[in-house]
Amino acid sequence: MSAANRWDAIVVGADVNGLVAAQYLARAGRRVLVVGDADARVDIGWVPPPITRELKLDVEVIGLAQADPWIVAPLDGGGRLELWRDIAKSVEAIRRVSPADAGKWAEFSTRMRRLAGVLEALYVEAAPDIETREIGELLHLARVGLHVRRLGKQTMIDLLRILPMSIAELLDDWFENDALKGLLGAVGVWHLRQGPRAAGTAFNFLHHHVGSRTGVFRPPRSRLTQTLAARPGVELRRGVATIVATGGRATGVRLGNEEIAAPLVVSSADPRTTFEHLEPQLDAEFVRAVGNIKRRSIVARGTVQLERPVDFTTLCVAPSLDHLERAHDDAKYGRISAGPYVEAVATDGRLDLHVQYAPTADQALAERVAETLGVSAGQVRLEPQAGHLYHGELTLDQILFMRPVPGWSRYRTPIEGLYLCGPGTHPGGGIAGAAGRNAARVILKET
């Protein structure tokens, strides 16, 4: 048997979406090779129930129990604000800082959950194609429209009004307490080089609410990547592969000196990286569109090695919306935030860090983080920036049928036999495996 037909498909990237896509292809009888390095970290984001159902995954094994309280925020005058999975308990906690806000918590949580539900429905399918003339696609569009309409007038108005808003405006409409608005607003700017006053950050907030229960505003966490990497049915090889194409057709990948052939290549890598070597085979408009994808990395990730246990699971240091806005001001002019937003999640004897805004990470930032968390600077290890985690910011012009680039939201690319399946495609990062599953379904229909 010649090497040429050993593989039906090669998936470039052993991250959560690459592995999910590979599993779906393998399940349909394709011989699949995955090339890449699996991330040992936990996955952040909703695992769509169709994935666990269809791949017969044990929810108990991959899902990490959500901490309770799900967030702890230090208060300016001492003490802390703790929010719980239980609405009534959160209401009690909020009442201590603002009785008015406490009265609104349940209603706010319910309204946001309903909107996140609309996104969930949109995320388990390829992005609606608004230019289509195909009857099937038009029916799909109509179904989405009907789904939204069935939720009632209030939800529709909320959806139209809130999606293009800024998270600051949304929260100012509801709440008065700075600490509460700060810890909620922080999610609205996750992985965006924008402050909480930027339009579209309310969408980013809802995007990260997807998959969470009512009243919990931090995405679920899971071990989906680790579980899938250990699963049989798909061969996994380490290393960084580049895609090989000739005459506008993908023929395989190159791994070191070796060339591995396959008629189908699926990339979960950053779209820009994916197409870098293929530019001569692409038209100028497409190259320009890919070059215009905004993916300015402004999050420093890292860890703190703990010497003794901490009394929280998730600690959020974003004392107010203004604090976030000022942190962003620095980044706007290319500097690291003097007063960054720091979030720390305790896992396995260490803290996983999310520090924003950090166009680069340096020692001074590590010291600032250490000071914020009350640990020694030596315990803080910040990773060098390695591109945008979501392969493209989740701004309103880069979502749905505009992601990764307008006109190419259906995972297909101008290179025949090459598909995308990473967070750079719909529905984007912060959702575990949805892009991989959507892409695999399109591929199985088309190839």
Add this chain to the structure above:
Amino acid sequence: MASPRTYDAIIIGGGHNGLVTAAYLARAGKKVVVLEKRPRVGGAAVTEEIFPGFKFTMFSYVVSLLRPEIIRDLDLPRHGLHVLPLESTVTPMENGDYFAAWGDHDETRRELYRHSPRDAEAYDEYGRLMHFMAQAVKPILAMVPPDPTSFDPRDLFALLRLGKHFRGLGAERLHALMKLMTMSSADFLDEWFETDVLKATKSASGIIGTFLGPRSPGTAYVLLHHYMGELDGVFRAWGFAKGGTGAVSESIASAARGFGAEIRCDAPVARVLVKGGRATGVALENGDEIAGKVVVSGLDPRRSFLDLIEEKDLPGDFVADIKRFKFRGSSGKVNLALDALPSFTCMPGIGRQHRGAFSISPSLEYVERAYDDAKYGEFSRRPYMDIVFPSMIDPGMAPPGKHVMSIFVQYAPYNLNGGWTDAKREAFGDAVVNTVEGFAPGFKSRILHRQVITPLDIERITGLSEGNIFQGELALHQLFFMRPAAGWAKFRTPVRAYYQCGAGTHPGGGIMGASGRLAALAILGDGV
């Protein structure tokens, strides 16, 4: 039967939109009265002789958005409307250089070539795209927004038609439109150009009247909004009305009178009379009551619903929507009487550049920093400014040999830390004058008189809430079928026979008159 003294329509507020509504209703044979609280019509589009011999367009400054169909329908040129073109925009740079856009397209290209050959190449394609996008959006300006939350077949049909219109644009242009609707002007321009001063000057027109910076998403739309200016069929030709923008208002008023409308100045309305959920007329502040079959408010949503109507006459969620409608006035105006024209370092001497605008927007960072100040409740220490010399275009605005200078300034937040005081107003004026002095040394010594107008002044004088010149921010969630509130964007209100016609309704502000015209058509369509 109605008494002979009953009007078919009472229009509250003699701003340009109220006047347009009045003119269209009167033209259809209706008995109309306009009630204006100030001694003259125009609202924020007024020309006043503030210092003897020196006339100023007090608040607004250029005309470009007035709808051509209104000029035609009301035959405004016959009523004195004469728009003179503003031919150029010169942006002085911090390094002493400048960027200039001239009326002559080839000359602009040559100028751009000097800064960046690449940008000069991209400029034409960009212009074509924006021109096309403006054409594509134009029908929306002339339509009553359908309500997407309604199950009324007429709304569904209108939505379908709208969908079809957009699909008809073709994929590439539809995508460009989506980007314009959602991006920041800086990000959008970054995709096209590399010359910072070009991007700064272009993006500046994306922030006018907003409480946003060039890096804030949503400003690309305002960029387009301003691109829709259409004078004699030429896009993006900004103009200056002979006699100031007050002359625009006067010409519309004259047309309205010509059709038989009655216009009463010094007639402030205290409240709208409502009986059984229906507007029956208005009560003036002096106690007089005037009956009318319909009442139309040209004021902004806050005035129209929270001041003129009692809360009990409105549904609770509607009141909540209006209460959270955002105004946040962000701009001020400095009007100067000059002994002589200033000479700018970047382009010394007095010349044709003074017949156009000077834009103080030397870099994106400069404009963004001006916004940063305002974000935290301060006026910009070094503000963005759009400067014109109306007396250069219309010599009647100043005594012979003297000049008037109009400076539109951003940002001056309505909610200033500690509130606006006389001292703060003067400090703001000083910041403006000193910044100009930096680009035109010696300019300060030419100032004869100075008038500084803050958003609070705009609110006090014209009644515009928080001094917002657009009667409410042009933010995505306050546009189209959500302007001013979801479900109430069709000029009707929850009170029967009470209508709205100001810029707080679709499609928004900028001396466009479109709201006034659409409102009149809606009222006539209801069979009034």
